[in-house]
Amino acid sequence: MVDMPIEGTPVTVESIREVGPDTVALELETPEEFDARPGQFVLLRAVPRDVDGDETVDDDEVVMRHYTLSSSSVGETFEITVGIDPEGDLSPWLADLEGGETVHVEGPYGTITYEGDEDVVVVAGGPGVGPAVAIAEAAHESGHDAVVIYRADAPAHMDRLEALEDAGADVLVDESGQSETDRTGGGEIDEDGAGGELEDAIATHVDDGQVYAFGFADFVTAVADAIDAAGGDSDEALIENFG
Numbered sequence: 001m002v003d004m005p006i007e008g009t010p011v012t013v014e015s016i017r018e019v020g021p022d023t024v025a026l027e028l029e030t031p032e033e034f035d036a037r038p039g040q041f042v043l044l045r046a047v048p049r050d051v052d053g054d055e056t057v058d059d060d061e062v063v064m065r066h067y068t069l070s071s072s073s074v075g076e077t078f079e080i081t082v083g084i085d086p087e088g089d090l091s092p093w094l095a096d097l098e099g100g101e102t103v104h105v106e107g108p109y110g111t112i113t114y115e116g117d118e119d120v121v122v123v124a125g126g127p128g129v130g131p132a133v134a135i136a137e138a139a140h141e142s143g144h145d146a147v148v149i150y151r152a153d154a155p156a157h158m159d160r161l162e163a164l165e166d167a168g169a170d171v172l173v174d175e176s177g178q179s180e181t182d183r184t185g186g187g188e189i190d191e192d193g194a195g196g197e198l199e200d201a202i203a204t205h206v207d208d209g210q211v212y213a214f215g216f217a218d219f220v221t222a223v224a225d226a227i228d229a230a231g232g233d234s235d236e237a238l239i240e241n242f243g
Helices: 091-095 126-141 158-166 180-184 191-205 217-229
Strands: 009-020 023-029 041-046 063-068 077-083 102-109 120-125 146-151 170-174 210-215 238-241
Touching: 023 091, 063 077, 063 126, 077 091, 077 126, 120 126, 120 191, 120 217, 126 146, 126 158, 126 210, 146 158, 146 191, 158 170, 170 191, 191 217, 210 217, 217 238
Parallel strands: 120 146, 120 210, 146 170, 210 238
Antiparallel strands: 009 023, 009 102, 023 077, 041 063, 041 102
């Protein structure tokens, strides 16, 4: 095996903070000429051990993953949100960083962006909350209205969602799939009822702005169906399928 440098631009991990159960946000140094909008993503490359910018490594040791920006704008730093898979090759290592380490990024990529020019309705499933909260914050910062409809077993970025709600955004957090015992000592959530809650929220807000949706395939398919059922046009929605 021939040693090779890690591809991409080396950047410093400025800070790491917990933003929900098994979820962290990484603040990364912004590379030169890096111009990203909310909704776009980067390819992050790292070796899950201490690596400095000059070290060479075997190319099969490099682990890479795509992460969508969760910051509403890009300045000297930008943010990504990482869900921690205990069995994963990269996310547990990222979560254990203390700041000052080096990772490599490529991008930004993606055509689903928010340009700060209209009201938004953002529907997020699980890890889709990162771009959702970024777009909603960017809308408010540019003087537009925002709706966030978010489904997750264990919600993240609740502090930012609560701040958005305090600022006038409509925010619905649907914890479907989570046991009521986990929250109140009661029984199980009715999954059909939880699904109806999501559909009702989409029906209520489908005409309130440009619709965005972020999440895994089953979730965004259900969102598209709910948009059409509510009389909207899912072809006009900006949907990012995480696979």
